Amino acid sequence: MTLMGFMGCSNDTIDDTDVNPDRLYGDYQVSFDANEEFVRHYVQFRVAGPTGTTVRLSSGSISLDGEEMSIFNGDDAFINLYGTYYRRTGMYAMPNSSYLYSWERADGLVVENLATMPPAFEIIAPAEGDDHSGALTIALEGATLDANERYEVTVTSLVDVDAAPIIDRTINSGNELVIDGDAMADFPAGPVRLDVERVRSVPTQAGHESAGGRIRTAYKTTSTYFNIVD
Numbered sequence: 001m002t003l004m005g006f007m008g009c010s011n012d013t014i015d016d017t018d019v020n021p022d023r024l025y026g027d028y029q030v031s032f033d034a035n036e037e038f039v040r041h042y043v044q045f046r047v048a049g050p051t052g053t054t055v056r057l058s059s060g061s062i063s064l065d066g067e068e069m070s071i072f073n074g075d076d077a078f079i080n081l082y083g084t085y086y087r088r089t090g091m092y093a094m095p096n097s098s099y100l101y102s103w104e105r106a107d108g109l110v111v112e113n114l115a116t117m118p119p120a121f122e123i124i125a126p127a128e129g130d131d132h133s134g135a136l137t138i139a140l141e142g143a144t145l146d147a148n149e150r151y152e153v154t155v156t157s158l159v160d161v162d163a164a165p166i167i168d169r170t171i172n173s174g175n176e177l178v179i180d181g182d183a184m185a186d187f188p189a190g191p192v193r194l195d196v197e198r199v200r201s202v203p204t205q206a207g208h209e210s211a212g213g214r215i216r217t218a219y220k221t222t223s224t225y226f227n228i229v230d
Helices: none
Strands: 013-015 024-033 038-047 054-056 070-073 084-091 098-104 110-116 121-125 136-142 149-157 166-171 176-179 190-203 213-220 224-228
Touching: 024 110, 038 054, 054 084, 110 213, 121 190, 136 149, 136 190, 149 176, 166 176
Parallel strands: 013 054, 024 213
Antiparallel strands: 024 038, 038 084, 070 084, 098 110, 121 136, 136 176, 149 166, 149 190, 190 213, 190 224
């Protein structure tokens, strides 16, 4: 599950009527996981910046494509979020190409921000069930990354040993990554999972011109499993 940017921040909450609306920082996040066929939406407002006090909409609500989002307190949530946030989740075989968030600020301004999902892609190497040794070449097939996109790659050993290795890498251009043999030498013989997520991050379009904000969308393709052999 993708969840970035809400950690290590203030968990205090105030109503939007207690703060200048121009000082609201807006964080909009949506992620799709092809393994689960599940879409998750999170929206959080903070005072002045990404680590400030969280803000609750005192009148009205925030809607996602016209449907109201649920409000949660991070202290009571099933995941480790801080402060107040808005959420909507659901099972879908594929995400929509975009999602519209709409809400009304305390000063009456109606805010609309459009989140555009990254396109679908797939892992073409290594192949499912491959036996592998030495340097690892990861190849992806999909549309060319735009200036606001990147691939986040995670290679995880599934061998039940203490401190099983994990490698995290980022692809900022192109569709291929080579992890050298020295890094892969830390992996014991046995099963490995390869996870790749295409992430898009852009500033908000409206309602947060003073304090700023971001819209982060992510598409996680189906994981690939292969084997390290001696």
